[in-house]
Amino acid sequence: MSNHRAGTDPDHPAESATGARAVPSVEDLSRMSHRELEQLGLRLDDTEVHVLSEPPPPGSIAEKRAERQVALAFGLATAFAFAFVVVFWGAGWFLPDWEYRIDGPLFGALFTPLLGLTMGGALLFLGVGIVLWIKKLMPHEVAVQQRHDGPSPPVDARTAGSTIMAGFDRTGFTRHKIVRRSLLGAAGALGLLAVMPLGGLIKSPDRRDELFHTSWGEGIRLLRDDGTPIRPSDMQPGSLETVFPAVEGGNRQADAATMLIRLRREQVEDIQPAAGQEDFGYEDYLAFSKICTHAGCPVSLYEQETGRILCPCHQSQFDVTRNASPAFGPAARPLPQLPIEVDEEGYFVARGDYPEPVGPSFWNREKS
């Protein structure tokens, strides 16, 4: 312990640095203990260790107490880990008929919190034990390594650089032309391999026209989610129904979701349809795309008194009586309106597809 303060004289670092370079012989090295070898390494690295505090001496009462504290923490970690196992598997031992139900007995309400508590406790006390071990049973030291001024001596710099270059020469990369070229070819091919999957992310919106059109078309019925058609008498004034096209899988098509809205009586006079879309509604019914023109969220927060449709994502608001044009928020374009009529059996049908692409803007949207 007395030679723990090792290394150099802080007043003469340069001198002691040269003195520390004296390396013992192989026989001396093999006779030295771990501790002595560590001291030697520190001296060669010009490093000085200041001991701030020693752990309690071996066999002392303080050491025994610290050991007991660490062991208690690890013991508690073990106990919590076992408790976790008991809770997790144990239901089968002492409550064979128990199964998790929302309204089940008390054990059900405690099950998840107990799992969390026991696992958390095990990890916590493991950590506490490690911290106590470090703080109470290990010496506290500060190591100071001298920083030398200026670049390395020219000899070191040149020889180190040459070592690297000689290694590169020995690979024969410049000499074996065929190896070099085949390697570069392989590297290029591997690069292509890495880039290729990105190509799948780039799609032309013009291909198959899928961004420009939905499944709606002339004579296609408006169906509820459960597949039933709708008559004009089915809905009350001031109501909304989400409808889908009567095609295979229509209620799973993200771009086809449509809001069928029946206005309140006093709102009917206020309808200001867009130019060329005067006949898109049917009496007091209007149908608009449910996909927000800002970022494509479903807009179905309908306020029947104010006639506003809200988008929950960014608070855009659309005014139903004014052609669902944006009244507030980031959306810039009105919700596209679906032309509707009633077929000879008395059910709502579309008179055609939306006159414009639904949903958010994309780069060549105007090309349609």
Next chain:
Amino acid sequence: MTPSTPLSAAARRRRRQLRRKVGRATALFATLVVTGGLYAAMAPGSAAEDATDSAAVDAGRELYEQSCITCHGANLEGVTDRGPSLIGVGEASVFFQVSTGRMPLARQGEQAYRKPVVFTDDEIDQLMAYIQANGGGPTLPSGDLRDGDLAEGGELFRLNCASCHNFAGRGGALSSGKNAPNLSEASDLQMYAAMLTGPSNMPVFGDNQLTPEQKRAIINYVQTLNESTDPGGLGIGRAGPVPEGVVIWLVGMSVLLMGVFWIGSKG
């Protein structure tokens, strides 16, 4: 019997028309008699019930004239910028507005909020009778309102209600300071009345849009949600996975940081 004389074509036609007219009048009379008789036989209520009904209507009118007339007008016609007409809103609407304390309104604002109820149950019944007697409208259902299919109710709730009322029925914001209320305090009957009448800005869900069975299924689902405990302890307002993540992150990071500082300062 007069000997059959050949009648002129015109006379025959006149007689046929007369016969047809008499026949039609007889049929109409018979139909009216049958309908009236059926109505008398099947219409609810005897004379005694009519008497209590009209007493309730009178009591309701009295309450109306004390508490509601300022905004809804002397003849239920409504007052501009104060309150809407109540003709045809029906007893269901009265029940929802009054039994949740929304009416009488405390002050004009963006919308009416749930507050302590002003009227007793009997008084609410009287108000309902008075409004129902003037213009009719949606009526309240009877029986168990939770006998619907739970899974179907969940499906319908997420499709029709969750966009405003949050997927756990905890409500959410609307435009200009309005909001969709939390459903945790709503009774079965209040939920049913709300769906039927569409109070304030809530869309109406008539019986042809959501059948009574579907409404009961939705109520069963919402009340099951209200009664269920939060698995895992704290519900954090059931506001969804994002707030839950934020809470876990903030609390967890704070604890970890405190631990790091503690270890670092004592090390």
